[in-house]
Amino acid sequence: MQEDILAGLNPAQREAVTTVKGPVLVLAGPGSGKTRVLAHRVAYLLRVVGAPPRAVMAVTFTNKAAGEMKERVGRLLGESVPVSTGWKGLTIGTFHSICARILRAEAGPAGLNPNYVIYDDGEQLMAIKQALRDLKLDEKLYRPEAMRSAISKAKNELVKPEQFQAGTYFEEVARRVYVRYTEIMSANGALDFDDLLTRTTWLLQEQPEVLHRYQDRYEFLLVDEFQDTNTAQFELVRLLAGKTHNLFAVGDEDQSIYAFRGADYRNVMRFREDFPDSKVILLEHNYRSTQTILDAANAIIAKNRHRTPKKLRTDRGQGLQVTVHEAYDEADEAAFVVKAIQRLVSTREASLGDCAVMYRTNAQSRSLEDALVARGVPYRLVGGTRFYQRREIKDALAYLRLVHNPADNISLMRVINVPARSIGDKTVAALAAWSAEQGVSMVGGLALVAGDLTSPALSETETFAASATSPQRAAPPQHPFAAAAQRSLTAFYRMLAKWIAAKDGLTVAALLERITEESGYATWLRDGTEEGEDRWANLQELRSVAAHYDDFPPELRLTAFLEEVALVSDQDELAEESDRVTLLTIHTAKGLEFPVVFIVGLEENIFPHSRSMEDPDQMEEERRLMYVAITRAKDRLYLIHAFRRMIYGRTEVYEASRFLRDVKGLSGVSSATSSGARQSWGAEERGGGASGGDRWPRRDEEAAWTPSSHGTRRDTESRAPFGKTPRTAAGSTARGTPWSPGSIDRAKADPPPARGDRQPQFKPGDRVDHGLFGQGIVLKSELTTDDEEVTVTFAGKGTKTLLAGFAKLRKV
């Protein structure tokens, strides 16, 4: 058994797995098998050490990582040990989900509503705006977003509202908002994401009895991505491990890229200070990339001052060259990427799914999408609109949440007039004000308006107003509503009260269905449009998620469901099945790997980002980001920058990124810039031609090369609407020729056409058939070094430029 678990591990990994007692810090380079080590260690603890499953806690940052770990542990153990996040078995989960569970179980000691709801950023912002209104502060002057970030920062540092030290006027405002916000959240029975961590940590800090219970239970702690912990998380882990010190932390300072949300890679150092007897294990062997790629990564990260020196090694050999390419502008950059991908695919050196294009900011995806769509290359864009952020989903969840926790005013306000029930803004505002006066939640207020003095909403409400406990009422108090408003409010209340009464007897799916039907939401949503049907389909998807909870005990299923949807993002179930090019930011690429990686936008002020230029610490983070990006690549790496780029509607010349300078001198890195190509085979080589995006102007032509000189681009094209499936070229519309006719002669950046001895397969006027676009007519065809580039106009699908070796074009 032990052999099984240790088989295939290298000596360092093996040591990490088997060093069971005491604090262990594993510094794990990218691709060094850290997930493997974590899973094997859990299996080892259970199987060889004989630890009971309930004594083991493994903490990750993302659901995806937690899921992977569960799966791998399950595989190692042959599924014989119950792997669950439940109380009985192993605890494997994210910081947030584990904390949510602890707070649910310890609602009493933690002073929380056991039915608390979790607010996401949007709902949090609503609560902050409420706080600003209560404090009569101007939203324009004190941006809610700024307040949110100040409050979040305080919480990450475990600073309570009453401990908040304001050193500036702004901070004083933030302090007051923080205080008021906390009151509002408590009245609503709501916690934000930061609260989950800080409240748990405060609970353990302040209640020794609770702390000891958890310390006694969890003999073995494992923490992934330790460099991403913030102060609250670090403290939480420290507390939990306080008794046994059997704390196993895996991290890599060099991959810390989340400082902006409170992560502090120095926690890795602090680990060694706080646990001086800790054993440090380095995992430097990389199983992912070629040596050339690792050399580039090492060259980047070696310039950071604050790090434990490490050097990645592989036994994969040098591998292929790393390509540095200079493009003319963002369109040329995108065209270069797409062509390179098509070339690799046509030669079967890679599949579309092997290829990833990474960029610093989301806005950069646009030109890439344009190029992919234009050339009919399927792709997926990671990080688009998320399922749980969609309006219909948020509405449905707000209904469910309100039924679960009627104190939740934010959810009430979201749904009270959706669909329209003649309860306008003024009525809602009056209800909010009057309910607060009465010391009840808004649902409590509705109960009073409806004359229902026995409503549970009147007794369960935590209040922040004068009356701390709700007095027994003999008669409903006078309310400010006119007869019509009263009628609407009462009708809404009766409906809601019925759902609340029925909730325990129904499955979540049934409750959801009942709510969407009786509220009129379903009818309202399905307005006959295609969009309405899409949204309805999304609701059905939510319902099928809810159905997973049918078998839970009745009193738990709604709680469990709401918790899951609050803490899970569909990023986690990021489908990898289809063969498409992946577009994603470097941040979202962390933890992933691809055989072929393109890093685009390698220009000063783009990457490294302009906001990081002044601050050496932020510049180090940019460097780590570049390091993460490079180390995603297994076999092929392309580093691309553009000579000029349009940002915020302004086109400017950008200097190549310093990161390129760091990498360029290395052996195995080839700088095949377009300008070099131009010099070697001459600017006069070819005349115009309509397939834009891949040519350079001559120097003397630069002045004329203004946006207006190359016609309109994509200004009429709106982005394809998001759907449940990633976009493909199939639904795209074509655009016109991007370059204005008759403009000056240009050189091609592409390799020169193959010499004489080849004949094009296609010529202008040929009728062809394409699997995706149907029939079309060839406009022109040109040979390139290794393929033939055919421009075809398709009926109703516009004009596409395709590679004959890649697209399945057939003459008809």
Added chain:
DNA sequence: ACAGGCCTGGTTTTT
């Protein structure tokens, strides 16, 4: 209630 015009601000993101 909603369309349309004006203004503003625009890293990175999980939970």
Added chain:
DNA sequence: CCAGGCCTGT
């Protein structure tokens, strides 16, 4: 340039 918020007018 362009998305999202806010205001105004129907």
